[in-house]
Structure formats: C-alpha cells, structure tokens
Amino acid sequence: MLDLKALRRDPDAARAALARRGGTDAEAFDAVLALDERRRELLPQLETLRAEQNAANGEIAKAKKAAKASGDSSAADAAVATMRDVSARAKALQEELAEVEAGLAEQQARLPNLPHPDAPPKDSVLKTVGEPRIDGLGARPDGAPAEARDHLELAGAHRVDMERGARLSGSRFAYLRGDLVFLELALVQWALSKLRDKGHEAVIPPVLVREDALYGTGFLPDTEQQIYALPGDDLYLVGTSEVALASMHAGEILEVADLPLRYAGFSPCFRREAGAAGASDRGLFRVHQFDKVEMFSFVPPEDAEEEHARLLSIEEEILTELGIPYQVVDIAVDDLGASAARKFDCEAWLPSQQQYRELTSTSNTTDFQARRLGTRLKDSRAESARKPEPLATLNGTAIAVGRTIIALLEHGQRADGTIVLPECLAPFGAPRVLPAA
RNA sequence: GGAGGGGUGGCAGAGUGGACGAUUGCGCCAGUCUUGAAAACUGGAGGCCGGUCACCCCGGUCCAGGGGUUCGAAUCCCCUCCCCUCCGCCA
Structure with a gap:
C-alpha cells in the first residue's frame, strides 16, 4: 500500500514511477486521488455534526434530570427532537463516507509498490x-x-x-x-x-x-x-x-x-x-x-x-x-x-x-x-x-x-x-x- | 464437531444506556527528596483521521472486528474472529 500523504504531495512523481512498471495502474491511481479528495470533503462535515451531537448529549441528560424533578419534560423532548434531525443527517453522511472509503481501500490495494529509481528497464x-x-x-x-x-x-x-x-x-x-x-x-x-x-x-x-x-x-x-x-x-x-x-x-x-x-x-x-x-x-x-x-x-x-x-x-x-x-x-x-x-x-x-x-x-x-x-x-x-x-x-x-x-x-x-x-x-x-x- | 463462559489501555481489573478515552492497582517515564539508589510524594504517558504531513493546541474517532437499535452505546441486539472450561475426536 502506498502512502496517501505522499501521493497527495507529489502525485506526478508517483504516477511516473508507477508508469515505469508498464502495467495499467493509471486508472486506479486517478481513482485513489479522486476518492481521497472526496473523503477529505466529507469527513469535516461529518465531524462537525458529531461535535454538535456530543455537545447536545450533555444538555439532554441535564434536561431529563430536570424533567424528572419538575415533571415537565417539554424542554427535554424538544432537544431530543432537534437532535433526531442532526442524527439523521449524520447517518446519511456517514453512509456516503463509508462508501467512498471502501472504494478508496479497494483501489489503493490494487496499486503496486513504487519501484526503486535504480530498478533497471531490463533484466x-x-x-x-x-x-x-x-x-x-x-x-x-x-x-x-x-x-x-x-x-x-x-x-x-x-x-x-x-x-x-x-x-x-x-x-x-x-x-x-x-x-x-x-x-x-x-x-x-x-x-x-x-x-x-x-x-x-x-x-x-x-x-x-x-x-x-x-x-x-x-x-x-x-x-x-x-x-x-x-x-x-x-x-x-x-x-x-x-x-x-x-x-x-x-x-x-x-x-x-x-x-x-x-x-x-x-x-x-x-x-x-x-x-x-x-x-x-x-x-x-x-x-x-x-x-x-x-x-x-x-x-x-x-x-x-x-x-x-x-x-x-x-x-x-x-x-x-x-x-x-x-x-x-x-x-x-x-x-x-x-x-x-x-x-x-x-x-x-x-x-x-x-x-x-x-x-x-x-x-x-x-x-x-x-x-x-x-x-x-x-x-x-x-x-x-x-x-x-x-x-x-x-x-x-x-x-x-x-x-x-x-x-x-x-x-x-x-x-x-x-x-x-x-x-x-x-x-x-x-x-x-x-x-x- | 457439541455444550457453556469470556475478550476493557503495557499487564491486572472496575464499569451493564447520559460529562467514560474510561475508577483503581502494578509496571513505565520525568521531577522533588537523597552522596547515589530505594522508599515516599508530585506529575506524565495510547492509536488513528482532520484542522496545517512540524510543535502546541483544537475537533473527530477507537472498550476484539463489523453491522444494528437510540437524541445518546464499553453497556442492548445481530454477525465474524479469538481465548478458556467440559464432552467427543485425533497425528
């Protein structure tokens, strides 16, 4: 498996190195770059939602406790309802991300190692x-x-x-x-x-x-x-x-x-x-x-x-x-x-x-x-x-x-x-x- | 192959739906003390992803692995893997 960070940093060098092998890895290589980029778009979005959920969890716990004491659960119910929506969006994003990551792993697995610069063109x-x-x-x-x-x-x-x-x-x-x-x-x-x-x-x-x-x-x-x-x-x-x-x-x-x-x-x-x-x-x-x-x-x-x-x-x-x-x-x-x-x-x-x-x-x-x-x-x-x-x-x-x-x-x-x-x-x-x- | 019981940080071992990345002990690292060490005390310490391939910091994630239920899972459900006990079989 190749280092994704290295591929991102200098895709052309990696592409050229792979080309020396003579195989047809170009497609997989481009797919890896594209999927990696997509992943890096989705991930921060999902993480933002997760952070929102984490923050809300504490609030809901408190609200539930308060509701128990006062007998009024409307505040807690409202908070849960809000988070239900956030949760649904997070789940959708998560599914898309999982798909992208599965594809990325598959394409990445197909790429062979980068050859040593001194590996000769012929035996x-x-x-x-x-x-x-x-x-x-x-x-x-x-x-x-x-x-x-x-x-x-x-x-x-x-x-x-x-x-x-x-x-x-x-x-x-x-x-x-x-x-x-x-x-x-x-x-x-x-x-x-x-x-x-x-x-x-x-x-x-x-x-x-x-x-x-x-x-x-x-x-x-x-x-x-x-x-x-x-x-x-x-x-x-x-x-x-x-x-x-x-x-x-x-x-x-x-x-x-x-x-x-x-x-x-x-x-x-x-x-x-x-x-x-x-x-x-x-x-x-x-x-x-x-x-x-x-x-x-x-x-x-x-x-x-x-x-x-x-x-x-x-x-x-x-x-x-x-x-x-x-x-x-x-x-x-x-x-x-x-x-x-x-x-x-x-x-x-x-x-x-x-x-x-x-x-x-x-x-x-x-x-x-x-x-x-x-x-x-x-x-x-x-x-x-x-x-x-x-x-x-x-x-x-x-x-x-x-x-x-x-x-x-x-x-x-x-x-x-x-x-x-x-x-x-x-x-x-x-x-x-x-x-x- | 059959029947049970388990898998939580380097190790041991708590935790059975709400501030738990996780009590505690041991081990480890650093500091204080000491001529030095030990003891004691104080502090520190994980991986991964991202923000910026540095440091710091911040966010996310990880309680065998994967999926599910839920606003919320170490905790409930399903699948897989591994370990242990008993039975069966066997070099």
Missing part, C-alpha cells in the same frame, strides 16, 4: 561467479554439454518419483525418496544453522492462512491464479513462508531498539503453476509443492537497502559454499512483483539446460507490506516523541530445496553417474557421494 546481469562447467566430467577439455545428464536421470525414479507422484496427486507432484530426503534435511539444517549464527531466528510457520495475510503481503489482489484456496474453510495455502513471516508482526508497533528483527522460515510452499509445462521445467524444477528456507527482515526504512545487500550476500555465500556457479540479476522494473521496489535473483547454471535458471530471489518491499499489514515502528526513547511510522520489510530465499537439489546433482555428477555432494553438508547428515542411479 541486467550484475555479476557472474564460478565456471559454468562440471568438474566431475572433466574428461573432455571443451566441456561439451552433451555429456551432462539432467537431475531426473541422475536421481533415478527411485529417488525422484514423478510418476507415482502424478498418480497420487496429478502432474507436478513428486515423491522425494531415500538419500535425497537426507540431502534435503541436511540442506535445511545447514542453512538454518548458518542463518541462526547471522541473527535470523528459525521459524516453522503455519502454511494455511487467512485472506488478510495474502492482501497484507501484496499477493492479493495480484497473483490469485497462483494460490491454492480452501473455500470450505476460508483458508489459503501459502506459496512462500514470506506470507506468514511478514504477518508475524501485523498490527503491532515495534520498538526501534528491537530492530532489526530477522527470521528464517522453513516450510512447504504451494503454487498452482497454472499453464502448460515446458520441457525445461521437468522434474523438480517447477512443482506444486516444495520446501524452502526463507529469510525475512524487519528494519528501519533507512536501513532497507543495506539489508537488501546483506540478504543478497547471504544468498551468494550459500551458493558459493555449495559450489554452484551463478549469476546475479537485477530484475527489470516491469517484472517486479506488486510489493517489491527492487529485486535481485540468483540464477544457477544448469548444465543439462546450458543456461542460468532462477534459484533464489531477494526483494526489498520497502514500507509497502508494513503499511498493508499495519506494522509500525516507534522510538520511545527518542527526545521528541514522533508518531509511529511504517518500517521496511525484506525477504530472500536461503534454500529453495527442490531447485537446489537439481543444481547439486547436476554439478556433482561424475562420468560414472555417481554424484559428489558438498563437504559442508556432511556434518548435517548428507552423504558425501550419492550412488549412480
């Missing part, structure tokens, strides 16, 4: 780290791609069982089995431990949430086609624990001294992924259910960019320690989600596809989510008490388990089909080497 690669090759297949000096097997071949149906997954639940569902389960648990435990050491409290959140949480985080009204709903219970399955983590402090006023608040959520994620499946999305790459470790931070607004860089550096550290070559992409302004002002993706090199594919992503949502969720910040110890203000929230993927497993299998593969796994995972229960399928 732009900021850096590339690691060699796009596979050490274990080093037999050929040119590193010819033909030899690289993809993760499904490497894992085998007894470890990534798509067929039975589909039989049970439909396409894009998988059974993860055997060694790979321990690999997942090791990845998760490794990541959560690392994040704990960096000040992120581990959290296992609910994954079924109310509609409010999805509106609050900006997933509604924007990505409804991606969200599983349970209409019988008015609940939704989250596509990311970001929803639950952001909502942890909904409606709260936080203390500056308590910031930053940093979390690491571990949860399954559910996405409908409506539409045709592409060949490059086969296997675990795009499934309806996957597990993920997600970072989430609440920081003062002025620290948001620094925190964004921090989350990105953690993502890079994780990829580096796992030995996965990657590139960092500054996501195009017209490709940001509704809540993000800026987004960086880390794309891993996938040997089987000979291209970089998204593995992790980190977004600076500035005060957009905080404003929607009603999470604010105050400083009780400040010299001059200032009003609570929205703070900044940021999120970033630590480990998207399925895709990380893909990258690990493909990069660890050797000519004989066995797979070397990163050393750092061994203490957490992962095998050093997976047998060939």
Whole structure:
C-alpha cells in the first residue's frame, strides 16, 4: 500500500514511477486521488455534526434530570427532537463516507509498490561467479554439454518419483525418496544453522492462512491464479513462508531498539503453476509443492537497502559454499512483483539446460507490506516523541530445496553417474557421494 | 464437531444506556527528596483521521472486528474472529 500523504504531495512523481512498471495502474491511481479528495470533503462535515451531537448529549441528560424533578419534560423532548434531525443527517453522511472509503481501500490495494529509481528497464546481469562447467566430467577439455545428464536421470525414479507422484496427486507432484530426503534435511539444517549464527531466528510457520495475510503481503489482489484456496474453510495455502513471516508482526508497533528483527522460515510452499509445462521445467524444477528456507527482515526504512545487500550476500555465500556457479540479476522494473521496489535473483547454471535458471530471489518491499499489514515502528526513547511510522520489510530465499537439489546433482555428477555432494553438508547428515542411479 | 463462559489501555481489573478515552492497582517515564539508589510524594504517558504531513493546541474517532437499535452505546441486539472450561475426536 502506498502512502496517501505522499501521493497527495507529489502525485506526478508517483504516477511516473508507477508508469515505469508498464502495467495499467493509471486508472486506479486517478481513482485513489479522486476518492481521497472526496473523503477529505466529507469527513469535516461529518465531524462537525458529531461535535454538535456530543455537545447536545450533555444538555439532554441535564434536561431529563430536570424533567424528572419538575415533571415537565417539554424542554427535554424538544432537544431530543432537534437532535433526531442532526442524527439523521449524520447517518446519511456517514453512509456516503463509508462508501467512498471502501472504494478508496479497494483501489489503493490494487496499486503496486513504487519501484526503486535504480530498478533497471531490463533484466541486467550484475555479476557472474564460478565456471559454468562440471568438474566431475572433466574428461573432455571443451566441456561439451552433451555429456551432462539432467537431475531426473541422475536421481533415478527411485529417488525422484514423478510418476507415482502424478498418480497420487496429478502432474507436478513428486515423491522425494531415500538419500535425497537426507540431502534435503541436511540442506535445511545447514542453512538454518548458518542463518541462526547471522541473527535470523528459525521459524516453522503455519502454511494455511487467512485472506488478510495474502492482501497484507501484496499477493492479493495480484497473483490469485497462483494460490491454492480452501473455500470450505476460508483458508489459503501459502506459496512462500514470506506470507506468514511478514504477518508475524501485523498490527503491532515495534520498538526501534528491537530492530532489526530477522527470521528464517522453513516450510512447504504451494503454487498452482497454472499453464502448460515446458520441457525445461521437468522434474523438480517447477512443482506444486516444495520446501524452502526463507529469510525475512524487519528494519528501519533507512536501513532497507543495506539489508537488501546483506540478504543478497547471504544468498551468494550459500551458493558459493555449495559450489554452484551463478549469476546475479537485477530484475527489470516491469517484472517486479506488486510489493517489491527492487529485486535481485540468483540464477544457477544448469548444465543439462546450458543456461542460468532462477534459484533464489531477494526483494526489498520497502514500507509497502508494513503499511498493508499495519506494522509500525516507534522510538520511545527518542527526545521528541514522533508518531509511529511504517518500517521496511525484506525477504530472500536461503534454500529453495527442490531447485537446489537439481543444481547439486547436476554439478556433482561424475562420468560414472555417481554424484559428489558438498563437504559442508556432511556434518548435517548428507552423504558425501550419492550412488549412480 | 457439541455444550457453556469470556475478550476493557503495557499487564491486572472496575464499569451493564447520559460529562467514560474510561475508577483503581502494578509496571513505565520525568521531577522533588537523597552522596547515589530505594522508599515516599508530585506529575506524565495510547492509536488513528482532520484542522496545517512540524510543535502546541483544537475537533473527530477507537472498550476484539463489523453491522444494528437510540437524541445518546464499553453497556442492548445481530454477525465474524479469538481465548478458556467440559464432552467427543485425533497425528
């Protein structure tokens, strides 16, 4: 949600910023301005009537008492009759105002966040780290791609069982089995431990949430086609624990001294992924259910960019320690989600596809989510008490388990089909080497 | 799922139609006292909207949330959410 005061102060700047996103938000934007203005006309009128009512209430109470003593209730009756009229006018105004405010809230909810001025017009690669090759297949000096097997071949149906997954639940569902389960648990435990050491409290959140949480985080009204709903219970399955983590402090006023608040959520994620499946999305790459470790931070607004860089550096550290070559992409302004002002993706090199594919992503949502969720910040110890203000929230993927497993299998593969796994995972229960399928 | 009982300020807890944004206690902040602290005493302190996006001040609003009755609602009625107790069920 955007700050109405800021929009009023400089509508043209906001309009221009929104236009960079390329969507058709102009109508909603103009509607917001118009409804806001109407609201500001009606409100003082209603308040004047209310003040009149408040003043009269005391008089009526006195008159009633006097009437009781004297037996003459004519004065009281007259006052009540007068106020009956005022009350009716107030009620009419109130109804109109409620209508305007409902419309305003609806239009306002449709507006996405203002993009960061540095968010580029097109995806732009900021850096590339690691060699796009596979050490274990080093037999050929040119590193010819033909030899690289993809993760499904490497894992085998007894470890990534798509067929039975589909039989049970439909396409894009998988059974993860055997060694790979321990690999997942090791990845998760490794990541959560690392994040704990960096000040992120581990959290296992609910994954079924109310509609409010999805509106609050900006997933509604924007990505409804991606969200599983349970209409019988008015609940939704989250596509990311970001929803639950952001909502942890909904409606709260936080203390500056308590910031930053940093979390690491571990949860399954559910996405409908409506539409045709592409060949490059086969296997675990795009499934309806996957597990993920997600970072989430609440920081003062002025620290948001620094925190964004921090989350990105953690993502890079994780990829580096796992030995996965990657590139960092500054996501195009017209490709940001509704809540993000800026987004960086880390794309891993996938040997089987000979291209970089998204593995992790980190977004600076500035005060957009905080404003929607009603999470604010105050400083009780400040010299001059200032009003609570929205703070900044940021999120970033630590480990998207399925895709990380893909990258690990493909990069660890050797000519004989066995797979070397990163050393750092061994203490957490992962095998050093997976047998060939 | 069934039957009851509840939700009031940071916490505890009064208030059941008329000056209640709300008695009181604890906690918190400041001051007086003190070498310092404690105690005691005095004072202060919420959010939101608007007047003017500052301060002060003023008006409006907020007693879980929403709607209704009334000249007037913390108080009466309806709906929703949450918590507690008992029963049932269950990883």
